[in-house]
Amino acid sequence: MDETLAEFFRRTILKIPMTEMMTILKTWNFLSENQLQTVNFRQRKESIVQDLVLLLINIEYHATLRLNDAAHLDIIYTQFHRHQKIWDVFQMSKRPGDNIDLFDMEEFKSSFKKILQRALKNVTVSFRDAEENSVWIRIAWGTQYKKPNQYKPAYVVYYSQTPYAFTSSSQLKSNLPLLGQALTVASKHHQIVKMDLRSRYLDSLKAIVFKQYNQSFETHNSTTSLQERSFGLDINMDSRIIHENKVEKERVQRVTQEIFGDYPQPRLEFAQYKLETKFKSDLNRGILAEREEPLRCLVKFSSPHLLEALKSLAPAGIADAPLSPLLTCIPNKGRNYFKIRDK
Amino acid sequence: MELENTLRQDSKCHGGVLAHLERLETQVSKSHKKLEEPQNAQALEARIHELKRLQDKLRAEVKQRQARVKASTANVEPDQTLEISEQEILERKQENMNAILQAYRFTGISGKLTSQGVCVCISTAFEGNLLDSYFVDLVMEKPLWIHHHSVPVFISLEEISAKYLQTNTQHFRFVLCEYLNTYSGRKHQADRLQSDFAAFLVGPLQRNSLCNLLSFTYKVKPEGQSFPFCARLLYKDLTTTLPTDVTVTSQGTETLPRMWEEQRAAHENLFFMKPLHQVFTTFAKKG
Numbered sequence: 001m002d003e004t005l006a007e008f009f010r011r012t013i014l015k016i017p018m019t020e021m022m023t024i025l026k027t028w029n030f031l032s033e034n035q036l037q038t039v040n041f042r043q044r045k046e047s048i049v050q051d052l053v054l055l056l057i058n059i060e061y062h063a064t065l066r067l068n069d070a071a072h073l074d075i076i077y078t079q080f081h082r083h084q085k086i087w088d089v090f091q092m093s094k095r096p097g098d099n100i101d102l103f104d105m106e107e108f109k110s111s112f113k114k115i116l117q118r119a120l121k122n123v124t125v126s127f128r129d130a131e132e133n134s135v136w137i138r139i140a141w142g143t144q145y146k147k148p149n150q151y152k153p154a155y156v157v158y159y160s161q162t163p164y165a166f167t168s169s170s171q172l173k174s175n176l177p178l179l180g181q182a183l184t185v186a187s188k189h190h191q192i193v194k195m196d197l198r199s200r201y202l203d204s205l206k207a208i209v210f211k212q213y214n215q216s217f218e219t220h221n222s223t224t225s226l227q228e229r230s231f232g233l234d235i236n237m238d239s240r241i242i243h244e245n246k247v248e249k250e251r252v253q254r255v256t257q258e259i260f261g262d263y264p265q266p267r268l269e270f271a272q273y274k275l276e277t278k279f280k281s282d283l284n285r286g287i288l289a290e291r292e293e294p295l296r297c298l299v300k301f302s303s304p305h306l307l308e309a310l311k312s313l314a315p316a317g318i319a320d321a322p323l324s325p326l327l328t329c330i331p332n333k334g335r336n337y338f339k340i341r342d343k
Numbered sequence: 344m345e346l347e348n349t350l351r352q353d354s355k356c357h358g359g360v361l362a363h364l365e366r367l368e369t370q371v372s373k374s375h376k377k378l379e380e381p382q383n384a385q386a387l388e389a390r391i392h393e394l395k396r397l398q399d400k401l402r403a404e405v406k407q408r409q410a411r412v413k414a415s416t417a418n419v420e421p422d423q424t425l426e427i428s429e430q431e432i433l434e435r436k437q438e439n440m441n442a443i444l445q446a447y448r449f450t451g452i453s454g455k456l457t458s459q460g461v462c463v464c465i466s467t468a469f470e471g472n473l474l475d476s477y478f479v480d481l482v483m484e485k486p487l488w489i490h491h492h493s494v495p496v497f498i499s500l501e502e503i504s505a506k507y508l509q510t511n512t513q514h515f516r517f518v519l520c521e522y523l524n525t526y527s528g529r530k531h532q533a534d535r536l537q538s539d540f541a542a543f544l545v546g547p548l549q550r551n552s553l554c555n556l557l558s559f560t561y562k563v564k565p566e567g568q569s570f571p572f573c574a575r576l577l578y579k580d581l582t583t584t585l586p587t588d589v590t591v592t593s594q595g596t597e598t599l600p601r602m603w604e605e606q607r608a609a610h611e612n613l614f615f616m617k618p619l620h621q622v623f624t625t626f627a628k629k630g
Contacts, residue, residue, distance in 0.1 A: 102577055103551040104558070133552040161497040161552040210496040217478040217493065218455050218462045220444040 008070050008150050009056055013049045016077055021048070024080060028073050031055065070150075071126035075138050078155060078168075079130070083200045085155065085168035089209055089334075090180065092163045092189035101188060103160045105135065112137065112186040119178050124148045134159040139179070141172050156183065157202065163189065164209045166202055196337035204266035208331050213266045252314050255321040259328050265307035271336045273299040273326065278342055294342060307331065448476065452520055459483065459490065465520050467527035469584065470618070474527040479519070487512065497552040498522055521582050528584035528618075529554035535620035543623055545571050555581065557619070560594070563606070563626050570603050576614060589614040 016024050021041070025031060031052075039051045078085070094101075113125045122142025130136050137156040142148035154170035156179070165183050170176070180192040199205050207213040243249060276294045303309040307330065314321035322328070330336055447453040448466045455462050460483035467474045479500075480490040486509050494500045500519070507515035533554050536544070542565035549558040555578035562569040570593070577588035591611045593599050599607060613622045 100555070100579055100581060101553070102556045102579065103553075104556055105549060105551065106558075133550065159496070159552065164496075211491065212493075212496075214491040215493055217464070217480060218457050219448075219464055219478075220441065220453070220455055221448070 004150075005067060005070060006053055006057060008067075009073075010049060010053050011151070012070060012074050012077065013052055014045070018045055018048075020080060024073075024076055025052075027076050030069055030072070031059075035059070067124060067150075068126055071124060071138050071140070071153075072128060074150075074153065075126060075128045075136050075155075078138075079128075079136060082202045086198060086200055087157075087166050087202050087205055088169055089195040089197045089205055090165045090167060090183070090192050091195050091209075092165065092184055092187065092192045094163075094188075095190045098188075098190070101161050103187070105129070105133075105160065108160070108186045109135070112182050115182040115185060116178065120144070120175075122146060122148050124150065124153075130157070132159060133161075141170075141175050154179065158183065158187065159206075159210075160187075162210070165192075166205060169198070196335040198336065199268045201267040201269075204268060207266045208334050213331055214261050214263050216262055249315075252321040256311060256314050259322060260307075260311040265305070265311060266331055268306045268330070268336055269304065270300055270302045271306060271327070271330060271338070272301075273338045273340055275299065276339070276341045301327075306336075449473070451524070452516060460487075463516065465516075465523050467524045469524070469528035469531045472531065474531055477523050494519070494523070495526075495552070498526060525582055525584050526553060529578060532584070532619040533557060536623060539620060540623040540627070542566075543626065553578075553581070555579070561623075563629070570606075572607060572610060574610070574614065576619070584618065585616075586614060 022036075025036060035055060039048060039055060041048055043051075109127050116123050116125055116139065120142060121144055124138075124140040124142075126138045128136045128138075135158055137158070138153050139156070140148035140150045140153045152170070152172070154172070154175070155168040157166040158164075165187075167179065184190065184192045195209075197205060197208065204213075275297050278293075279291060279295045301310075310323060310327050313319040314323060326338065326340070444453075444455075448464055451466055451468065453464050453466070455464070457480065460481045462478055462480045464476055464478050466476045477493050479492040479494065482488050482490050489500075489504060489508075492500065499522075503518050503522070504515060507518060533548065533550050536559075537548050543561050543563075545560040545562060547559075550556070557576045558574070560571050560573050562571050573592045573594060575588075575590045575592075576586040578585075579587040589611050591607050591614070593603065593607065598604075610622075613625065617625070
């Protein structure tokens with residue numbers, strides 16, 4: 001086996017945590033049960049990895065072990081650890097009056113690969129079909145003269161017959177236009193635009209752009225009545241305790257529920273606002289107030305779960321309800337990067 | 344009184360005063376005779392006894408009947424009395440209404456009023472099988488807008504609502520219903536093929552989100568020697584559940600012997616005419 005390939009295998013398997021090792025190897029489905037049983041999984045991790053790589057080297061004599069198989073393993077690892085990457089969202093559009101999309105997955109894959117290979121001589125493209133008629137694409141970029149760098153691949157997740165594609169932010173930004181072109185042409189779209197939406201949580205991004213985050217509907221068949229809900233006030237409280245501002249608390253709860261709903265919020269880590277507005281001050285003094293040009297500043301909200309945090313602000317008494325629409329429009333508009341200018 | 348009546352009757356007869364007096368005389372003697380009959384004390388006493396006995400008998404009977412009525416009313420349940428409360432009537436009516444509203448979804452399209460508008464529920468079906476339900480929550484404002492929905496992203500809801508939502512809401516519902524029902528039907532056929540007829544398939548079934556392109560290799564008989572065919576079904580019309588284009592080919596490039604060629608052509612025809620899983624049911628029956 002090629003030394004670089006063996007090394008690639010070794011480093012890929014080494015990344016896998018021991019708790020997931022068996023699951024990932026079984027999902028990969030390249031090594032059979034019998035072959036896996038020849039490895040002693042009770043050793044130290046380095047020894048296990050060494051044994052596995054030796055096993056693969058031996059297999060190579062009987063079957064053609066290709067870079068593609070290693071790439072597959074890498075895709076599976078990334079699928080299990082998708083939150084380790086930061087994902088961008090691209091939106092494609094068709095020309096009005098375009099024909100109905102008869103999406104053929106095999107055609108898409110071959111078209112995508114051809115476009116990249118025609119532009120860059122050295123590129124590794126691998127595919128893995130996933131749930132809901134989607135495909136995970138792994139791309140290792142090279143140049144005309146350099147072999148592809150297997151350790152800094154880019155990933156693209158595409159759900160067939162949708163206008164959205166999710167890409168892991170790649171360090172190699174120069175290849176982005178080519179990637180966009182390959183996606184657009186292969187999926188039979190006309191244009192592609194990068195959305196101002198970014199997060200580690202791929203499933204949340206999908207929920208936002210596919211508009212799947214609010215799935216509670218009023219029907220006659222529902223067993224829980226939506227009106228019969230206490231607005232968070234404990235009924236079993238001691239009767240000696242009186243809430244001075246009970247009415248206000250109830251109003252805040254109601255407004256929060258109207259805006260944020262009952263459903264779990266999609267998970268984002270930040271919202272960024274680039275302000276280019278004139279400085280406004282109550283006191284008509286100060287250097288900043290006299291400026292004619294807009295003041296540029298960046299406001300960034302960070303949180304392990306931004307939308308849930310925003311939802312809890314008003315009930316906790318930290319902010320007024322209703323919150324600014326700039327904050328509450330995030331899932332609806334599908335963006336967490338904003339540029340605000342004076343109107 | 345009696346005497347007076349008879350007197351008036353007699354005065355209608357002919358005759359003079361003497362005759363009249365004679366008549367009066369006879370009447371008096373008649374009434375005297377009547378009064379004279381039960382004159383002896385014994386007879387009177389006996390009569391009194393008899394009447395008393397009758398009175399006791401009747402009183403006893405009355406008491407018995409009253410007792411019987413009381414006993415029968417004591418065994419009857421309160422519900423069986425005719426007084427069902429008004430509240431119970433209303434509760435039963437409400438239960439009935441709720442059941443009818445819940446059953447409405449079997450018509451394919453139903454809705455529930457919300458605080459802001461209406462939540463429309465489209466229950467899809469194919470060949471008598473109830474499939475997935477999809478919801479569209481509409482806000483009744485000018486202009487009408489969709490608050491949230493559960494329509495899959497690959498169904499062009501935006502396009503349909505841009506065309507019809509404002510101008511003709513009924514047509515909007517109709518078109519959406521059509522698209523969702525046919526998508527559901529195509530998906531159902533593909534799912535049935537994969538689950539019920541996996542033995543006939545050689546390799547995986549290739550499909551897409553809209554289930555409007557299906558590509559697979561199959562055998563007519565699951566075991567044994569049977570010629571594998573490659574089928575490619577295209578559904579260019581998204582308002583149908585049957586394919587618009589069907590291509591059945593043999594795997595190799597050499598020309599087929601005539602028997603297989605006939606079968607190939609027959610299969611192509613079958614895929615055009617029948618839903619996918621029914622075509623395979625036909626294969627299963629023949630084999």
